[in-house]
Amino acid sequence: MSDLRRQLEEAARSHRPDRARMLARIERARDLSAAGAEPRGARARRARPGWPRVALAAVAAVAVCAIGGTAVTSLVQQDPAAPQEVSTGALPKTSAPTPPLTGDSRPPPLPGQSRTTDGPLWADGSVAPDDNVHWAQSNVTLKTQETLTALTVELFVARTERLRSTGRWETRPTADFDLSVHERDGMLVYRWSLKSGRTVPAGTHVFAGQYDHASGGRDAGADVYRATATAASGTYEVHGDFARTT
Structure with a gap:
C-alpha cells in the first residue's frame, strides 16, 4: 500500500494539465449533452474497475483539481474576448498631510527701514x-x-x-x-x-x-x-x- 501511495504521489506531482485539451474536452461534452447524445466510450466507463484503479483515479482527480482546477475554472467561466472588470479600490495614502510650519508671529520688517x-x-x-x-x-x-x-x-x-x-x-x-x-x-x-x-x-x-x-x-x-x-x-x-x- 505504501508503494502504491508513493507512486500515486509521484504521479500527482509530475502531472501537468493540458489546458487546451481539457477545455476542448469540456466544450465537446457540453455540445454532446445539449444534443442529447452520450459521449463515446461512456458505456465502457460504466464497468466497475477494481479497487486499485478506483484509488488511482481518485488520487489523480484530486491532483488535477489541486494543480489545475483554478486554471480550468478560469478557462470555462471567462471568455477572453469578453471585457474584463478589474477592481482597483482606493490607493493607500503614502503619508499624512503635513501641517504648515509656523515661524515668528511678528510681521517681517519693512523694506527701506534697515538697522544693520x-x-x-x-x-x-x-x-x-x-x-x-x-x-x-x-x-x-x-x-x-x-x-x-x-x-x-x-x-x-x-x-x-x-x-x-x-x-x-x-x-x-x-x-x-x-x-x-x-x-x-x-x-x-x-x-x-x-x-x-x-x-x-x-x-x-x-x-x-x-x-x-x-x-x-x-x-x-x-x-x-x-x-x-x-x-x-x-x-x-x-x-x-x-x-x-x-
Missing part, C-alpha cells in the same frame, strides 16, 4: 552674483563680536511669479539649528533658530535661501531679513532689505 548694526551685531542682505534667469540665492551675512547663546535668522522672499524654494544652506553646522521653510503673508520664509545649549562663536556667518523664479530675472526689492541674538552683554536685533535689480 546693533551692539556686537552687523548684518547685510545680498543676492548671490552667480544667480541666473531661472534661479537665485539670497544671502544674509551676519557678523558678531561676541559669542551668541541664542540666535534666530529669518529671510523673507516676496512672492513673485513661479517662486519655489530649492533649498538653503548655512556656514554654521546644520545640526545646531532648527530649520524651516514656509509661506506666510505672501512671503517665502526661511528660518534658522539656534538650538538650546548651542552657541555661535564670534566671527562672520552666512545664511542662504535658494529658489526658482520666472525666467528673465527677479526684483528682490521687496525681500527683507531679520536676525535676533542674545549674548552675554544683552539681546540685539538687526534687519534690512536687498538691493533691487536693475
Whole structure:
C-alpha cells in the first residue's frame, strides 16, 4: 500500500494539465449533452474497475483539481474576448498631510527701514552674483563680536511669479539649528533658530535661501531679513532689505 501511495504521489506531482485539451474536452461534452447524445466510450466507463484503479483515479482527480482546477475554472467561466472588470479600490495614502510650519508671529520688517548694526551685531542682505534667469540665492551675512547663546535668522522672499524654494544652506553646522521653510503673508520664509545649549562663536556667518523664479530675472526689492541674538552683554536685533535689480 505504501508503494502504491508513493507512486500515486509521484504521479500527482509530475502531472501537468493540458489546458487546451481539457477545455476542448469540456466544450465537446457540453455540445454532446445539449444534443442529447452520450459521449463515446461512456458505456465502457460504466464497468466497475477494481479497487486499485478506483484509488488511482481518485488520487489523480484530486491532483488535477489541486494543480489545475483554478486554471480550468478560469478557462470555462471567462471568455477572453469578453471585457474584463478589474477592481482597483482606493490607493493607500503614502503619508499624512503635513501641517504648515509656523515661524515668528511678528510681521517681517519693512523694506527701506534697515538697522544693520546693533551692539556686537552687523548684518547685510545680498543676492548671490552667480544667480541666473531661472534661479537665485539670497544671502544674509551676519557678523558678531561676541559669542551668541541664542540666535534666530529669518529671510523673507516676496512672492513673485513661479517662486519655489530649492533649498538653503548655512556656514554654521546644520545640526545646531532648527530649520524651516514656509509661506506666510505672501512671503517665502526661511528660518534658522539656534538650538538650546548651542552657541555661535564670534566671527562672520552666512545664511542662504535658494529658489526658482520666472525666467528673465527677479526684483528682490521687496525681500527683507531679520536676525535676533542674545549674548552675554544683552539681546540685539538687526534687519534690512536687498538691493533691487536693475
